[in-house]
Amino acid sequence: MTQSEKIRVIIVIILFLAYLVKRFDLIGKVRESRQKKQEEEAKQRLLEERKERRKQHKEQLEVQKTQTAEILKRGLVNLQQKSVKAGGQEIWYLEGGMRDAPAVLLLHGFAGIKEDWSEVGKSLIGEGFHVVAPDLPGFGQNKVYPDLAHDVTSQTKRVRAFVQKAGLSSFHLAGHSMGGSIAAAIAYAAPTDVHSLVLIEPFGVGVPYKSELDNLLEQERNPMVIATPAAYDNLLSFTFHEPPEIAADLKKLRAEQAAKNRAFYLKVWTENRDGERSNLLDLLLPVIKIRALVIMGAQSQVVHPATSGIIEAMMPDSKSTLIDSCGHFPMVEKPRETAAQMLRFLRSIRAPASGEPAGS
Numbered sequence: 288m289t290q291s292e293k294i295r296v297i298i299v300i301i302l303f304l305a306y307l308v309k310r311f312d313l314i315g316k317v318r319e320s321r322q323k324k325q326e327e328e329a330k331q332r333l334l335e336e337r338k339e340r341r342k343q344h345k346e347q348l349e350v351q352k353t354q355t356a357e358i359l360k361r362g363l364v365n366l367q368q369k370s371v372k373a374g375g376q377e378i379w380y381l382e383g384g385m386r387d388a389p390a391v392l393l394l395h396g397f398a399g400i401k402e403d404w405s406e407v408g409k410s411l412i413g414e415g416f417h418v419v420a421p422d423l424p425g426f427g428q429n430k431v432y433p434d435l436a437h438d439v440t441s442q443t444k445r446v447r448a449f450v451q452k453a454g455l456s457s458f459h460l461a462g463h464s465m466g467g468s469i470a471a472a473i474a475y476a477a478p479t480d481v482h483s484l485v486l487i488e489p490f491g492v493g494v495p496y497k498s499e500l501d502n503l504l505e506q507e508r509n510p511m512v513i514a515t516p517a518a519y520d521n522l523l524s525f526t527f528h529e530p531p532e533i534a535a536d537l538k539k540l541r542a543e544q545a546a547k548n549r550a551f552y553l554k555v556w557t558e559n560r561d562g563e564r565s566n567l568l569d570l571l572l573p574v575i576k577i578r579a580l581v582i583m584g585a586q587s588q589v590v591h592p593a594t595s596g597i598i599e600a601m602m603p604d605s606k607s608t609l610i611d612s613c614g615h616f617p618m619v620e621k622p623r624e625t626a627a628q629m630l631r632f633l634r635s636i637r638a639p640a641s642g643e644p645a646g647s
Contacts, residue, residue, distance in 0.1 A: 389459065485582065488582070579606075
């Protein structure tokens with residue numbers, strides 16, 4: 288075979304192969320098959336990741352349930368941990384006291400947990416109150432949904448859904464820190480349900496003075512959100528005047544959870560503290576017509592003590608108290624003093640009978 292004949296054969300073969308490729312789109316099918324395989328593998332990885340997250344959440348939930356039981360047992364607290372489906376989520380909460388007694392709903396603060404109210408709840412139950420303290424959606428034992436909004440308005444809707452599922456018709460309401468903003472929003476949205484309002488170191492009030500937290504935030508430092516479990520001691524030192532002793536296992540759990548949820552906590556912080564939302568209570572409190580108590584920690588670095596006076600000016604039917612040697616968590620650092628102030632306030636208000644509308 289001559290050289291020219293060989294070239295002609297090669298050209299014919301190439302043309303034939305080109306015809307086959309065009310006729311059957313072999314390359315396209317190969318690419319399509321490869322892409323489909325990659326999509327299936329990605330889908331499988333996503334399913335496995337979701338399965339692993341559900342497994343980790345379930346394991347973490349069991350650990351937290353055990354920890355909560357130990358906390359309640361150590362403090363001889365007559366509270367039970369329960370859960371209920373509300374607003375499309377499972378909400379864990381503590382409950383104690385007679386159900387036909389005057390109810391007190393307790394809302395923890397930013398990155399807090401329902402167990403923050405254990406000692407105060409114990410005192411309230413001992414004085415004849417029905418206590419309900421939920422983990423706010425996304426916190427504590429509740430599952431984190433990072434794609435959902437967690438601003439005050441969104442959380443208020445979820446807490447109101449929880450209140451309905453928990454069977455509370457009228458109640459006294461107390462909120463700490465971010466929980467104070469949510470408590471005020473609930474009192475504003477459902478004035479016939481809320482009988483009185485207790486705000487403990489509340490976020491959301493515009494103050495013409497800077498707290499230590501404000502100074503740090505201006506330096507783009509947020510001591511309320513930690514990146515590693517080792518930084519948990521720094522968080523305690525900042526938020527407490529004298530950090531309480533915490534059982535080593537519980538401290539380890541909370542430190543790991545705080546670091547693990549850093550991205551979520553930053554998201555929640557931004558949604559609640561940026562822009563006009565940071566002073567939400569300036570809009571709500573003047574139109575809330577119920578009696579209120581404001582409790583502040585004298586050594587708080589988080590909320591400026593002038594907050595109480597500003598709230599009194601906005602709410603003539605309110606009063607405030609300052610707890611000495613106390614930081615941002617009065618109900619944890621000074622639970623007896625906090626409970627005493629709350630009980631004095633609650634006793635001054637005629638509690639509604641079971642099923643009676645608040646404010647009657």
